[in-house]
Amino acid sequence: MITIEDLIRRYADDIAYVAQEPAASDLGTFINQLEVTVPRYSDAGINGHEDLETAAGHLNEACGNADESVRNAFLQRADELLYPIVWDMTQEYRDAVDD
Template sequence: MTATVLTAETLIRRYAYVAQQPRATDLATLISQLDTAAPRYEAAGINGHEDLETAASYLDEALHGTDEISRDVFLGMAHELLRRLVGDMTQEYRATVGD
């Protein structure tokens, strides 16, 4: 069995919709979108918004890391937070704001 390699491109493809902005095409834009979404979700009273900030921090570490191992670790940590939260939070946000 082969392991799936988690890349920045994989995370962008999976989570770039979170801020309801044009789809991110790079990691820096995804980080910016998470930073935009977190206070919006907080204002809407959605639990877990602080985890978006944490995921953005992990992605920033991955983006600016010089070591491939630490980059992979930070990408994995961000993915775990986003995987658990983003779908439900986005649906809740859309329902709250009437989208």
Template sequence: MSTAALTVEDVVRRYAEDIAYVAEGSPAADPGTFTGQLGTAAERFEEAGVNGHEDVETAAVILNEVRNTDDEAARTALLGRAAELLRDVPDMADEYRTMV
């Protein structure tokens, strides 16, 4: 059984709605917009005292690296790391929603 490779679009699709809520924008449709919203969301999480804001900021940096590399092995590893760092975003967004 083969497993489909994780893509930047998968990561965007998975977290765009929650990140857009925190960043007060529309859900991102592309990786560039999404990484920008991650930076804004990280700042808002920090201001609200939501734990994990550093992971969101780091994920934005990693996703920019993914967009700038042609090395497929590096892309795969970086995407996996970004997805891992973002795994708590739904819970973080829920916590943020209760504070706002």
């Protein structure tokens, strides 16, 4: 089972880099930063930004759901989208902006 803290720990630094903000420490901030990064990845021509948008939607659903099993399912779906792409996309972004 994935937790909100796990998601933030795994992805917040990379997402914050692209969002040009300090790393998120709560889910609301993390979702906002995901939403900021989608057009930045897209503008840089980096594939996968649609999955970030979908993951942000799943995390929004998780936030608003009182049913623990449903919330956990949305968190899991978000992680399944984020895990294979966030690090690679951020490395591509770094290369694109020459950082």
